[in-house]
Amino acid sequence: MINPPPFPTSVGELTGPFLSGALGAEVSEFHADRIGEDRGMLGEIFKLDISFEDDSMEPLTLVAKFAALREETLALAKRGDTHERELRSYDELLSSAPVNVPELIAAWYDDETAEFLLLQELISADTSVDQIAGLSEQQARLVISEMAKLHACWWNDPRLEAMSWLPRLDDQRRRTNLTTITRNGWGKLAEMLEGEISLSNITQNGEELAGEIDAMLSRTAAFPSTFIHSDLRADNLLFSPDGQSVALIDWQGCCIAPPVFDFAYFLIQSVTIEDRQRLEDDLLRFYAEELERGGLKISLSNLREVYESSLIYSFAIACSIPLINDPTIPRVRELGIAMGTRSIQVLKDHGQL
Numbered sequence: 588m589i590n591p592p593p594f595p596t597s598v599g600e601l602t603g604p605f606l607s608g609a610l611g612a613e614v615s616e617f618h619a620d621r622i623g624e625d626r627g628m629l630g631e632i633f634k635l636d637i638s639f640e641d642d643s644m645e646p647l648t649l650v651a652k653f654a655a656l657r658e659e660t661l662a663l664a665k666r667g668d669t670h671e672r673e674l675r676s677y678d679e680l681l682s683s684a685p686v687n688v689p690e691l692i693a694a695w696y697d698d699e700t701a702e703f704l705l706l707q708e709l710i711s712a713d714t715s716v717d718q719i720a721g722l723s724e725q726q727a728r729l730v731i732s733e734m735a736k737l738h739a740c741w742w743n744d745p746r747l748e749a750m751s752w753l754p755r756l757d758d759q760r761r762r763t764n765l766t767t768i769t770r771n772g773w774g775k776l777a778e779m780l781e782g783e784i785s786l787s788n789i790t791q792n793g794e795e796l797a798g799e800i801d802a803m804l805s806r807t808a809a810f811p812s813t814f815i816h817s818d819l820r821a822d823n824l825l826f827s828p829d830g831q832s833v834a835l836i837d838w839q840g841c842c843i844a845p846p847v848f849d850f851a852y853f854l855i856q857s858v859t860i861e862d863r864q865r866l867e868d869d870l871l872r873f874y875a876e877e878l879e880r881g882g883l884k885i886s887l888s889n890l891r892e893v894y895e896s897s898l899i900y901s902f903a904i905a906c907s908i909p910l911i912n913d914p915t916i917p918r919v920r921e922l923g924i925a926m927g928t929r930s931i932q933v934l935k936d937h938g939q940l
Contacts, residue, residue: 739881
């Protein structure tokens, strides 16, 4: 259940009595440490170490996630209902899906301001995994297996249509959000990419590129759909320290869309350009096999058609980096460059520039 306001909207407002009420046990003290500062673009994330008045209770470690309070970020969240989507996906969809995600402990949301608080399980993760460096082939296959379980589970499920909060790919909220991001962000992204990749093939301005994003959303939404993550990239994945499992986090962008839409974005943004060029066909075949293992058979030609149709989406998300995070932070700048160059190169490789 998603609780209404009032609730703490920043870690500075978080108190022991509030946590006691949320957890159903008296908290004696807690300590908060910021994590993922240069990765979580729409939220501010903290690790909470919690002790209880009852000495028989083991200390507890949780994740607390708040809305990032930057004006542009909150405006984006309100336009796209992204924060509400993440909370409701955990509450209504992910608990019954055969996919590895953190357990939801409690959540609060203010639909007037788009501020929220999410308390959830802390999953131990391999901190050496880095989107900028790119995943290995083995790691990519692990993620593809996990995403295929999700896609097969919710394939053409009529329950999705009854969830008014969950948009389709071409929903007007998504179209407005993604075209606004592209229109306003392309110029800033181009400045970041100067000297990193040739932009001579891109003759369109931000307005024209936004139009191409809008056309892509309408075109691609016509294919049969399922529940997808929509921001499935290495920074939103938690690999176990032994490398045998992966958890999917940060569900703000989830929507109803063709399953390979997730695959395309993941592949473009989570491996190096060279590895994507080398592995593209093999991993698409592997994805088809994993879907069939989950009971969903889609022809390779259909998957390839939707893959080609979806490529420019990755470019729109790259345009968001300088808008919703601080590009003066070194890793944010490196991430923007990595996402921008990968997005542009795949469009070049497929003759779409």
